[in-house]
Amino acid sequence: MRVPISFLLIALVLAGGASGCDKASKKPAATASPAAVAEKAATPVQVATSRHGLLKENAVMTGHLQAGAKAAVHSRIAGKVLKVYYKVGDKVSAGDTLITLDDSALRASERQAEANVMAAQARLRQAKDNLGLTDTQLDLEVSRAQQAVYQAQAQVSLTKANLDDAIHNQKRQQSLYDQSAVSKYSVEQNDLRAKTCRDQWEAAKSAEKAAQEALKIAQANRRKVQISESDVQAAAAAVEQAQAALQSVRTDIRDTVITAPISGTIIARNVEPGQAFGGGSAQLMMIADNSKLEMYAPLEEAYSVYVKPGAQLNVTTSLNVKATAQVLEIVPSSDTTTHMMNVRMLVPNPTGKLFDGNYATVTIDLKDHEGTQIPRSCVCNNEGKIFVVVNQNNVAKRVPVSVVFQNDTDAIVKGLQPGLMVVTSGGTNIFDDQKLEIAAEGADKK
Secondary structure (H helix, E strand, O other): OOOOHHHHHHHHHHHHHHOOOOOOOOOOOOOOOHHHHHHHOOEEEEEEEOEEEEEEEEEEEEEEEEEEEEEEEOOOOOEEEEEEOOOOOOEEOOOOEEEEEOOHHHHHHHHHHHHHHHHHHHHHHHHHHOOOOOHHHHHHHHHHHHHHHHHHHHHHHHHHHHHHHHHHHHHHHHHHHHOOOOOHHHHHHHHHHHHHHHHHHHHHHHHHHHHHHHHHHHHHHHHOOOOOHHHHHHHHHHHHHHHHHHHHHHHHHHOOEEEOOOOEEEEEEOOOOOOEEOOOOOOOEEEEEEEEEEEEEEEEHHHHHHOOOOOEEEEEEOOOOEEEEEEEEEEEEEOOOOOEEEEEEEEEOOOOOOOOOOEEEEEEEEEEEEEEEEEHHHOEEEOOEEEEEEEEOOEEEEEEOEEEEEOOOEEEEEOOOOOOEEEOOOHHHOOOOOEEEEEEEOOOOO
16 A cells, blocks of 8 residues: 655654654755645644743762760670660760669679778778787787788688689680580670679778788787887878778779760660670770761862851752752862862851751852753754754744753853744754644643
8 A cells, every 4th residue: 555645744744753853953854844744734742932941050078977975885884774764866975874784793882992991991990999908918919910910811712612603604605615615695694793803802802901900900009019100101092092092993893874965866776675794895886977968079179169167058858858058168179180179168057957968959150141041952963063043923943052050951142032832852953944833831831
């Protein structure tokens, strides 16, 4: 079946009108000129009205927001967790209690240390009061001091036996753990017991040493009716030593209450009630202060002249939260490969909707371009010749233009007057004097 040539020509014209302006135009078939095609049928087109407008040229920087301050929460001492008061996402103030540890073993050590202080103070008072005592009185004091030494030595033996047993169990538990026979928690509990037994043994040895010192004083008093000033000083030193030991234990007890070092939001929690851990560098929590954030973003060297310290820039995050950033500084160094410079900005967060790690975009206004504005799709490029197609009483006319500036949707051009109806698509395939039929007019007509 043969198709009439008139239908073929109409089909070619319609196909040409549907193609975009960025495509090279196709020459009409040798059997017909563009004017001949136009005589056959009007080409349906969409148009927009050119108008006087203004487009802003801008540059974009991207980066991540960083909390103004971050603080990791650690524990100076080892222990077992009794309670954790906050979860991830909770806000805390500096000084709030975050975690409490079991302090029962430390309380026992505190009582022992308090007893040692009282004993040392009593010996000091005795040393001061012993001036002028008779031989009989001094014999009695020597006997009492010797008895105290025996008791202290017995306590040392007892605590040493407990420590040896704890160490034995500690090694045994570690061996079982290495064989996956017991849990890590069991190992940590035995480690904690061994530490407590060692502390008690050290305290008992200190008490024995104090008792030996008291015995020496009593024996010296027996040899000399009056105690010398140096002995009083030794007793005073023993008091200071016992008080220092007590203060050390109380410091450990105080540190079983772990508080927030800064105000902010809990962004990580690595501890649970019942967990035992060794003190030191283990991070229990992480707090971020998001009240003020900073942002470092790369900027092309060429745009650095538009950004000055103190400038206010618009910020939009990946969650479509908008804010205003203040430029703090442009780092005076550029990457030799990318020719980018880093800009440091302060981003206030009064609403609390921004947070550490947010991906953000910063827009920098560079310059304004004013002139005749048309949709970008109107601009046609045919082998380097830039033009637009204007509808003049339903007849096409190609008008040469130059593009001053364009963004994703619009363009500012020279060579075109405002108020003209411009074809928005397919203009590359439309020729002068071709008949046009307006199918739709752009919403931007003004």
